Amino acid sequence: MKQFLKEAKGHLMTGIGYMLPLIIGASLVVAIPKIIALCMGISSLDPYADGTGFLHILKMIENVGWTGIGLINTVLAGFIAYSIADKPAIGAGFIGGALASSTQAGFLGAVIAAFIAGYTVKWGKEHIHLPESMRNVMPLVILPFLATGSVAIIMGAILADPLAAINGALVNWLRDMSTSGTSQLVMAILLGAMIASDMGGPINKSAWMAGNVLLAEGVFQANVFINCAICIPPLAYAIATVMRKKRFSAAFRETGKGNWVMGFIGITEGAIPFTLVKPQILIPVNMFGGAVGTAICCLLGAKGDIPPVGGIYGFVSITNGWAYLVGILAGALVIAVLSTALVDFNQDTSTVVQDVNVDEIEISFEDIS
Amino acid sequence: MKIVGISACPAGLAHTPMAAKALEKAGMALGHDIKMEQQGSMGQINAITEKEAKEADLVIIASDQKITGMERFAGKKVIRVDINICIKAPEAVIKKCVDAVSKE
DSSP: OHHHHHHHHHHHHHHHHHHHHHHHHHHHHHHHHHHHHHHTTOSOOGGGSSSOSHHHHHHHHHHHHHHHHHTHHHHHHHHHHHHHHOHHHHHHHHHHHHHHHHTTOHHHHHHHHHHHHHHHHHHHHHHOOOOGGGTTHIIIIIHHHHHHHHHIIIIIIISHHHHHHHHHHHHHHHHHHHHSHHHHHHHHHHHHHHHHHHSSSHHHHHHHHHHHHHHHTTOOHHHHHHHHHHHHHHHHHHHHHHHTGGGBOHHHHHHHHHHHHHHHHTOGGGGHHHHTTSHHHHHHHHHHHHHHHHHHHHHTTOBOSSOOOOSGGGGGGSBTHHHHHHHHHHHHHHHHHHHHHHOOBOSOGGGSOOOOOGGGOOEEEEOOO | OEEEEEEOOSSOSSHHHHHHHHHHHHHHHTTOEEEEEEEETTEEESOOOHHHHHHOSEEEEEOSSOOTTGGGGTTSOEEEEOHHHHHHOHHHHHHHHHHHHHHO
């Protein structure tokens, strides 16, 4: 069971990995026409859906972005299925994902459909044995048919209504939580601390994955906070290396330069080399800074009305984008000040011995047939 | 020992190259002949050729993700490891993998 869950998580992450470029591309195509319209003093392009002229063209471009956002479940399910069982499963995965969108079964439905499609194909590959002469029809006809048929029966007929009900209730609950004042602040602080805690480790990734799940459901607020928190730690150490040069070795000052870029495009991992100098102090400092940043971002009213794009430039996709920027900067300054006050970075991490017990490293052999 | 490997993470931006470089550095320090392929957001970087795959004694997959081109390693000893641990303790990972293969 544990092995299965680990495997399932890998497939889910692969699906999300393929979904991300789609979301980023589509969100930017939505955001840019909106910003151009805002510069012209127009808050919504909806009235320009019909007609002619520049604003109509902007609206049409925005719609293309929304088409992309509408494909999130489809692409997610298709590539989860691909991850499980390669080419013969992709089609059924796409169908399951599209079905999940149209039946309101949402993210949950897309993932279940993808697993049905993928594991049906995997089962078929292992258990159906045809004579040599017929073997060619397996991947092209039989497996796709079995997978799509299973998706149709389970997702289309049996689970469509119950999943739509569960998903609807879940999304409403999350949407309420991400819109009402206090619980939104709690969510912001929690996500901020989680993202900044282990920078790309399991805690960070579970917050990030939760954000992606909500994104697929059309709830964008959590991602505003997540994206805000992601920029904070790397930017913080970039600022720190400039602010208090003497506290850093030459190597770290060099690393700090790269962290401007990491902070700008939103890669928390940039802060890892710094944090490793004294993790027992710096991890709490990072978490505190992340939480302060997202709390400020929340209190100043940064809102996700369209899927937010990560990185500092992601402010263009956020309503009240300035609040997002202030949050990032505030959080980064908190870490920059506290970390340099508490820790001396004049040592090199490569000489720091890491106490990882060899027995704790999990490895597993894999059979390639 | 001749080691080849592949690293991959969901976003393919940071962990992928970090793990690949950490393992290469650690592998060389331990006296192995090592080459790491990165499967990140840019597709395959530093790809392992059929020939290199054939000659390898050990294949390390630093990922829980879908890896493309696994058929290259058919019949090889392939080990999966968590990518985070490869960044934190690359030398320990390589030692452990080499031990595991030598024991078989």
